[in-house]
Amino acid sequence: MSDPTLKSLFRDRFGSAPDVPSEMAEASVLKRIAARGSCRWFDGKVPTQDVLETLCAAALCAPSKSDLQQRDLLIVSDQTMMTELKTLLKAQEWIADAPAMVVFLANNRRQRQIQTWHDQPFPNDHLDAFFNASLDAGIALAFFMAAAENAGLGCCPISTIRNHLPEVKDLLQLPNHVFPVAGLAVGYPRYEPRVSARLPLEATVHHNSFADTSKEQVLAYDARRLAGSEGPGWSDAKARMYAEPQRQDFAAFMRKIGFNLD
Template sequence: MTPSPYANLQDLITARYSDASEVTVTDASCDLPHAMLSRGSCRTFLDRPVSQDVLNVLCAAALASPTKSDLQQRDIILLQSAKLRGKLAKLVSSQTWVADAPMIAVFCGNNRRQRLLHAWHDVPFANDHLDAFFNAVGDAAIALGAFVTAAEAVGLGCCPISAVRNEAHAVSELLNLPKHVFPFAGLAIGYPKEPAKIAKRLPLSVTCHVDQYSEDGLQDAVETYDTARRKIQPYTTQRLSDAFGLKNDYGWSDDKVRQYSQQERADFGAYIRAQCFKLD
């Protein structure tokens, strides 16, 4: 693979953020932040399997991550079966690259174990409301992020697959998920064919706050971000061009507005309720 063009932490932060401050910390304690700032979604993989030993370590690292009140309400399902991976890829057919991933993991929120503990101890479960679902979502999200960080640290590439929630019922059936367990996201895993591309992010001034939330200057900052990102990462296609037409200055905010001008996963709440969660 071609080496990354970003030699140091300053280069990486500047590539990500238009308002990056000067970095003065350069010692080995920044090795992990350097790796994290270098990351990017990987959708093209070498034809090389990921060993079970490596996957075992990554799962252990991911599940060592923080968890709400030590409840440990997350699970990882590794799709070792090529047949299962193929079936899952068909369920997210809008993302054809998924079928080429050497490994796919599905991260699940799991509130079932907690309820089983209550049954085994013959103690009523007194928190059958939205927070039970929300805590499991948080645990699954934290584990996913930790897995990605660990995987990329050992040279793997990853890309989350939120589209598993587009067909949540079918994914649950495919993976034999019981009530109170639900798919949070898939993750494609493999050895990348090429270095990750750095995706420019919104300025830190509008996403990293001090003492209290603020939207001062937000619209101007987004417009400036659109312009800067368009210069280095122009969209190759424009979403929903039949409905919205083509724009010469199509940018990130246009793309996100167009994406959410159409309903996505409108039935997910019904699925979660069918998994016996109460969302009040």
């Protein structure tokens, strides 16, 4: 089978593709990114600590807001702790077979400590402090996944860790101003991960000014994603999901661990 082109991989994902410049067309990293999928089925081989620490180092090469570096990574290697964490996340059954777990933490505590060590005030105790630390952790998560998948591993982020913030705080001994943005299951794929179709580029890439996604674009995407199979379309499923209350105690927990969200 011939090697798929980057443009064809993008077309499979989005239904259309940009005109890929010739100097980018054969970039293997771009092809792997275009063909990536979340991995929820692992072959059982456990990544070594050297592998995980190398991927953490790659993740922490990511940019951070004003070089504040408000993100930490926590490798869960203790088996008792791993079992407890997986028990908390048991609503997603596939997590039970995840060979390794890394938790991506937003860490606004360190900067507050630095202010104290240098006898400086902390006048930025407002929503931006929470946002900056969260974003730093999210960027590190993306870098970790890109590094892992390019090294032959598979990953899947776990946002449901935020459904259990008090329990995770206790389990991982997290101090105030430190919280999990996401967990990440890491291992070697049992199968080739499935590629999920995405909303069309025309609906999500903007030039010079923002334009709303049209209903017609979403319905066309629903049809492309279903591709003749039965079941609710993407927009119907997501509308139903978000019709149910989720994490209504999130802000209260953030305030409890010291964040001022004003």
